Amino acid sequence: MSQTNAMNNVVGGFNIPDPIDLPTIKDAVSETEWALRCQLAATYRLCAMYGWTDLVFTHISVRLPDEENANGELEERFLINPYGVLFNEITASSLVKIDLNGKVCQETPYFVNPAGFTIHSAVHAAREDAGCVIHLHTPYGVAVSVQKAGLRRYTQFAMQVYDDLAYHDYEGIALELEERDRIVRDLGKKSLLMLKNHGTLTVGANCAIAFLRMYFLENACKTQILAQAAGQDEALHEEPLEMAHKVGEQGAAAFVPGMGDNLVWPGLIRNLKRTNPGFDQ
Numbered sequence: 001m002s003q004t005n006a007m008n009n010v011v012g013g014f015n016i017p018d019p020i021d022l023p024t025i026k027d028a029v030s031e032t033e034w035a036l037r038c039q040l041a042a043t044y045r046l047c048a049m050y051g052w053t054d055l056v057f058t059h060i061s062v063r064l065p066d067e068e069n070a071n072g073e074l075e076e077r078f079l080i081n082p083y084g085v086l087f088n089e090i091t092a093s094s095l096v097k098i099d100l101n102g103k104v105c106q107e108t109p110y111f112v113n114p115a116g117f118t119i120h121s122a123v124h125a126a127r128e129d130a131g132c133v134i135h136l137h138t139p140y141g142v143a144v145s146v147q148k149a150g151l152r153r154y155t156q157f158a159m160q161v162y163d164d165l166a167y168h169d170y171e172g173i174a175l176e177l178e179e180r181d182r183i184v185r186d187l188g189k190k191s192l193l194m195l196k197n198h199g200t201l202t203v204g205a206n207c208a209i210a211f212l213r214m215y216f217l218e219n220a221c222k223t224q225i226l227a228q229a230a231g232q233d234e235a236l237h238e239e240p241l242e243m244a245h246k247v248g249e250q251g252a253a254a255f256v257p258g259m260g261d262n263l264v265w266p267g268l269i270r271n272l273k274r275t276n277p278g279f280d281q
């Protein structure tokens with residue numbers, strides 16, 4: 001079903017199916033795709049668990065292995081959330097597969113957020129290392145995004161990501177495809193992006209690493225806002241740039257596949273299975 005046809009289904013009133021009512025598509029996709037679907041669905045629910053949601057208005061995506069299209073040509077595809085489904089109810093089967101042109105590549109009752117397509121297609125098309133892309137609008141992340149000085153070197157959280165953080169100027173809701181070139185330009189080779197007056201974004205080789213980067217960025221933003229609430233900037237100690245370089249190098253191993261993800265991710269999944277099971281349906 002195409003994106004256009006899916007959106008036409010809601011003319012005259014939204015009809016967003018409950019993901020729990022969907023039949024599983026586990027046997028209709030490859031083992032690799034199913035594993036990625038489960039990881040992405042878990043990432044959505046973990047973001048909900050940590051309070052990193054904006055109802056249905058942010059998005060997380062995962063790159064899939066290239067697949068043949070109807071013409072027998074290999075093309076890039078990725079998974080993203082069905083628009084209108086809350087993060088804490090996302091399931092592996094409800095995720096929507098689209099290509100870099102925004103075409104939905106599966107039968108689905110859902111459609112996707114156009115702004116989500118703009119941002120995520122830009123990063124996936126430009127960055128082969130972007131296995132997972134997380135974009136959020138958290139109060140603390142947005143609060144730092146409006147500050148002219150951006151993220152400050154106040155905390156260890158901040159210094160662990162400081163050198164890997166880029167900035168992108170606000171251009172309105174990301175509905176114009178021309179913005180993709182500027183998102184890619186501003187992100188460059190870095191793994192975290194502060195979208196000014198808007199929110200945050202992280203890139204990782206997999207869901208675990210993208211989530212871990214967002215954890216540090218979110219806590220860096222939160223502690224910055226809390227510190228600023230307790231006193232004026234001149235009363236706060238900011239570490240020198242050289243210290244940020246040092247801490248970034250010390251913590252770099254956490255973001256290497258097989259390192260920090262294996263240390264943190266299994267425990268997160270165990271906790272998720274206990275508190276909000278069903279993501280892998």
